[in-house]
Amino acid sequence: MAKFEGVKWAPRQMRYFLYSKSFDLFEAEAKTYAATRSAYYASFLCFEGIRYFCRKNERGKLELAFVNWDQNLERFRKSMAFNLSREQQNIVPTKEELENIFIRKYFGDPSMRPYLEEMAGKGVQGYLRPFTLDEEHSMGVTFPNFPAIRAVTCMYDQYLGEPFVGVVIPHLVRALGINGTGCLKLGLNYLISIKAIDEAKAITPEAAAVLFLDDKPYWPIKKREISEWDSSCCLFALSDGTVIKIPESNLILPSVTIKGMVAILRKMGVKVEERPFTYGELLKRVRKSEIVTVASVGTAGILNRCEKLILVDNNLKIIAQHVPAKAHPLYQKLKEVREYYWNVYKGKAEPLPELRVFKYELD
Numbered sequence: 001m002a003k004f005e006g007v008k009w010a011p012r013q014m015r016y017f018l019y020s021k022s023f024d025l026f027e028a029e030a031k032t033y034a035a036t037r038s039a040y041y042a043s044f045l046c047f048e049g050i051r052y053f054c055r056k057n058e059r060g061k062l063e064l065a066f067v068n069w070d071q072n073l074e075r076f077r078k079s080m081a082f083n084l085s086r087e088q089q090n091i092v093p094t095k096e097e098l099e100n101i102f103i104r105k106y107f108g109d110p111s112m113r114p115y116l117e118e119m120a121g122k123g124v125q126g127y128l129r130p131f132t133l134d135e136e137h138s139m140g141v142t143f144p145n146f147p148a149i150r151a152v153t154c155m156y157d158q159y160l161g162e163p164f165v166g167v168v169i170p171h172l173v174r175a176l177g178i179n180g181t182g183c184l185k186l187g188l189n190y191l192i193s194i195k196a197i198d199e200a201k202a203i204t205p206e207a208a209a210v211l212f213l214d215d216k217p218y219w220p221i222k223k224r225e226i227s228e229w230d231s232s233c234c235l236f237a238l239s240d241g242t243v244i245k246i247p248e249s250n251l252i253l254p255s256v257t258i259k260g261m262v263a264i265l266r267k268m269g270v271k272v273e274e275r276p277f278t279y280g281e282l283l284k285r286v287r288k289s290e291i292v293t294v295a296s297v298g299t300a301g302i303l304n305r306c307e308k309l310i311l312v313d314n315n316l317k318i319i320a321q322h323v324p325a326k327a328h329p330l331y332q333k334l335k336e337v338r339e340y341y342w343n344v345y346k347g348k349a350e351p352l353p354e355l356r357v358f359k360y361e362l363d
Contacts (some may be wrong), residue, residue, distance in 0.1 A: 004300065006157030010115045011361055014106040017135070018080075018091040019347070029153060033137040037144060044144040045088045045187035046079035047131035048072050049299040051257075054119045054126055054155075061114050064107060064126075065345050067355055070254045079184040080132060085143040093149075102128065103360045106151060116362070119155045125342075127300065128153045161296065161304030166209040166229070167200035168279070168311050170221055174212045174230070177250035178220040182215075182227070185253065186308040193230035203318065204310055209296060211309065214251060222280030227251045232298030233258045236277060237330045239290045245274045257341070260299045263354035264337045269281050270330070283311055286322045292331050293324035302354050303338040305331065309359045 012025045037043035050072045057063040066072075073095045081092050093101070104118065107116065119126060130151040134144030159330040174192050175182030181189060193210065200207035213221075226246060228234055233255040236244040243265055248254050262272050285291050286309075293305040311320040324331055343349035351357045 002316055004154075004156045004250075007116075007154050007353055008118075009152065010112060012109065012111050014091075014101070014149075014151045015135075016105075017103050018093065018147045018149070023101065024109065025106070025109055029097045031105055032135065032150075035137055035139060037091060037134045037136070037138060037142065038132075041137065041141055042186070042188040043142070044080075044083040044132050044134045044147050046076070046083055047185050047187065048076040048079075049185075050128040051233050051299050051302075051345070052126040052128060054116050055123070055206065056120050057348070057359075057361060059361070062113070062120060063301045064360045065347070066343075066358040066360075067097070067260065067344055067351075068256050069358055070095060070356070071254070075185065075254060076130060079186060079191050080147075080149075082184055082186070083132065083144070084147065088143060088147070090302070091147070092284045098130075098149075101149070101153065102130070105169075107153075108358075108362050113362075122155070123316075123346075125159075126153065126159055126237060143306050152170050159301035159304075161301035162298070163203060163307030164208040164212050164226045164301070164304060166294065166296075166309045167203050167336065168211045168213070168309070169196045169199050170213050170224070170279070170312065170314060171217060171316070172196045172199065172210075172212070173215045173217060174227060175251055175299055178215075180250050180316060182251035183248065183253055190231065198258045199316075200310075203312065207310075207330070209306070211294070222278065222283065224246055224279050225276045226279060226282060228253065228340065229298075232296045232301075233293040234258075235261065235297055235315075235334075236282070236294040237295065237328075237334060238285065239292055239325065239328065239329060239330075242271045242273055244277050246273055251347070255297060257302060259298055260336055260341050260344075260355055261297055263352050264340050265333075268333060268337070268357070276328075279311075283320055286311060286320045290327070291325075291332065292324055292328045295334055302341055303334060305334060323356060 038045045053065045135146040197208040212225040309322040
C-alpha cells in the first residue's frame with residue numbers, strides 16, 4: 001500500500017521482559033542481537049498497530065484517546081500466546097498489565113512529554129507499535145528463553161492510501177487456516193504479502209496492493225473465497241447500496257478498524273452483510289458493473305478506496321478490471337465513514353456503543 005507522510009518518531013523505545021516483569025526505556029534507535037531466534041526463525045515475533053490521538057483536555061492536561069483498543073490488546077495477547085509453549089502461557093501479560101505498561105510506564109514517562117506536547121499542538125495522528133522479541137543471544141529452533149515486549153510510537157500527518165491499484169494474485173496463499181495463523185499479527189504472515197506485491201507488479205507496474213483468495217488453490221478458481229488484502233481487510237460496496245464484509249476466520253485478521261466501519265455504516269443507514277464473497281461472484285459483479293468500489297481497511301489509513309482492481313485467472317492472465325463508480329452515493333459515503341471514525345478519536349463525533357473510547361490523562 002501507500003506510505004506515511006510527515007512521520008516523526010518519539011525519542012524513546014520501551015522494553016518489558018515477560019518473565020521478570022522488568023521495564024526499561026532507551027533511545028528509539030536501540031538495537032537487539034542479530035543472533036536471535038526471532039531474527040532466524042520468526043520465533044516470538046508478533047506485533048500490533050494501534051491508532052491514538054493526543055490532546056489537551058479541559059483541565060489543560062495531556063490526554064490520550066484510543067478507540068476499542070482493548071481489542072488490540074487482546075489480539076496482541078493471542079499472538080504472543082501462539083508464540084509460546086504450553087508451559088509459558090502463564091507469562092502472557094493480562095490486558096490490564098499491558099494497559100499499565102503502555103500508558104503509565106511508556107507514555108507517562110517524563111522523557112516522552114515534549115513529544116506528546118508537540119503532537120497535541122499539531123493535532124496529528126498517533127501510531128503505537130508494540131512488538132515482541134526473544135532477547136537471548138542464541139541460536140536453536142526452540143521457544144524463546146527471554147521473551148520481551150518492545151514498543152515504539154510515532155506521529156504522522158497522513159497515510160497516502162488513495163488512489164491505489166490492486167491485483168488479485170490467486171497462486172500465492174497468505175496464511176493457512178489449519179495453522180491458525182491468519183487471524184494473528186505474526187511477522188511470518190507478511191513475507192508472502194510482500195512477495196505477492198512483487199508478483200502483482202509484473203502484471204502492472206503501478207500495483208500497490210494484492211487481494212488474496214483463500215487457502216484452497218486446488219479448488220476451481222471461481223469457487224474460491226476472497227480473504228483479505230496483503231496487509232489490511234476489505235469491504236465490497238455494491239451498486240444496490242449494500243456493503244459486504246468478509247466473516248472472521250483463521251484466515252482473516254479480526255480487524256478492530258473494520259468493526260468500527262461497520263458500526264458507522266449501519267448508523268448511517270447502510271445495509272452491511274457479513275458473508276463469504278467468492279471470486280466468481282466478484283468477477284460476475286465486476287463484469288456487470290455492480291461494484292461501486294473495493295475498500296482497504298486498516299489501522300494506519302482507516303479506509304481507502306481502490307482506484308483500479310485487476311482480476312486474473314490461474315495463469316495470471318487479465319480477465320477483468322474494476323474501476324470505482326465515483327458518482328455513486330456509496331462511494332462518497334465511505335469517505336464520510338472514514339472521517340467520522342477519526343473524529344471519534346478527536347471527540348468531534350458521537351462514540352457509538354460499538355466504538356468504546358478510552359481516555360487517559362497523563363500527570
